[in-house]
Amino acid sequence: xxxxxxxxxxxxxxxxxxxxxxxxxAYMIKAFIDISIVAWVVYKIIILVRETRAWQLIKGILLxxxxxxxxxxxxxxxxxxxxxxxxxxxxxxxxxxxxxELRRALEKIGRNRFKDLLNFEEADSARIKTTAVIEEIVxxxxxxxxxxxxxxxxxERETKIGEIINTGTQVDSHVSSELIKNIxxxxxxxxxxxxVIRNNRxxxxxxxxxxxxxxxxxxxxxxxxxxxxxxxxxxxxIAVVVSEESGKISFALNGGLTRNLxxxxxxxxxxxxxxxxxxxxxxxxxxxxxxx
Numbered sequence: 593x594x595x596x597x598x599x600x601x602x603x604x605x606x607x608x609x610x611x612x613x614x615x616x617x618a619y620m621i622k623a624f625i626d627i628s629i630v631a632w633v634v635y636k637i638i639i640l641v642r643e644t645r646a647w648q649l650i651k652g653i654l655l656x657x658x659x660x661x662x663x664x665x666x667x668x669x670x671x672x673x674x675x676x677x678x679x680x681x682x683x684x685x686x687x688x689x690x691x692x693e694l695r696r697a698l699e700k701i702g703r704n705r706f707k708d709l710l711n712f713e714e715a716d717s718a719r720i721k722t723t724a725v726i727e728e729i730v731x732x733x734x735x736x737x738x739x740x741x742x743x744x745x746x747x748e749r750e751t752k753i754g755e756i757i758n759t760g761t762q763v764d765s766h767v768s769s770e771l772i773k774n775i776x777x778x779x780x781x782x783x784x785x786x787x788v789i790r791n792n793r794x795x796x797x798x799x800x801x802x803x804x805x806x807x808x809x810x811x812x813x814x815x816x817x818x819x820x821x822x823x824x825x826x827x828x829x830i831a832v833v834v835s836e837e838s839g840k841i842s843f844a845l846n847g848g849l850t851r852n853l854x855x856x857x858x859x860x861x862x863x864x865x866x867x868x869x870x871x872x873x874x875x876x877x878x879x880x881x882x883x884x
Contacts, residue, residue: 653682719867721792725767726862729789732772733834733841734855742836743776744786744816746801747866751827757788760799767794776834786819786831802826806847820844830865832858 660679663672729745736743746756761782765771767789775782775797785798804821820831824844831844841853843861850861 656682718792722866723863725789725792726859726866728767728769728772729832729862730855730859732769733832733858735769735773736776736834737839737841740836740839741773741776741778741834742816743772743832743834744801744820745772745832746786746788746799746820746823747830747832747862748788748790748795749828749830749866751829753788753823753827753829756799756801756823757790757796760785760788760796762796763787763794764796765794767792786823804847817842817844817849821847821849824848830862832862 656675656679660672660675663675729747733743733745746753771794772787774780775787777783782797786801787797788795788799801819802822802825803815803818804825806821806825809818809821814835814837816833816835820833820842821844823829824831825847828846833842833844834840835842840851841858843850843853843858845865853861
């Protein structure tokens, strides 16, 4: 006890602070600014990357790094050697793999003003907004179907499709049935292509989608249906199609297509996948498109 009684806690703290350089107020301020800037830059990089499928690539690279370190600790020399060589190639190829994201990040930095970089939007009730968006989509599709006007609506979920959004005309508007119907009016500038909805907002119109690689499709399916299947094959997005020829409404998810939907069944399908967060295709009956 005598040993602890003789210890002066203030002197101990001062000695530790002096060793760490924290007794200098200017040093502490600079360290705080330094750490804050690095944290802010890392946060912004994550936000930019999460807007595209590059996020999946980064997660794959992180898993490879973890596997490399793990095999080194365990002592699996051959696997560790191979993984290290793979990582060297990835370090060089990373510039090529992430070229679109790097270019977009630099462009965004050049366009943004300082006050925009520090702007953080407050989150509202997402469920209420999503419900309202679903009703607007259902209403628009029902009206377009009755008038035999073709439409293609893509709803982004977890997998970001920023590269698809960038192919179209940027809109960034609230979702309304009136706007959706106006976009798909024939012979208007934005009617040819898809609209993409992200975070309950119409981000872009007249977007180009990848066509499905499935060759066993019915010949009665047009380009809109093939594009709807294509985007759901490369992402977890939902696609809603209104046929211009038949007026029928279709629902695409995970490379599957449900056709001949009514107003109620379309609403139920959207509610199940957007409100309930259902991603298991076994719980949603998807009828695979078969050839004639």
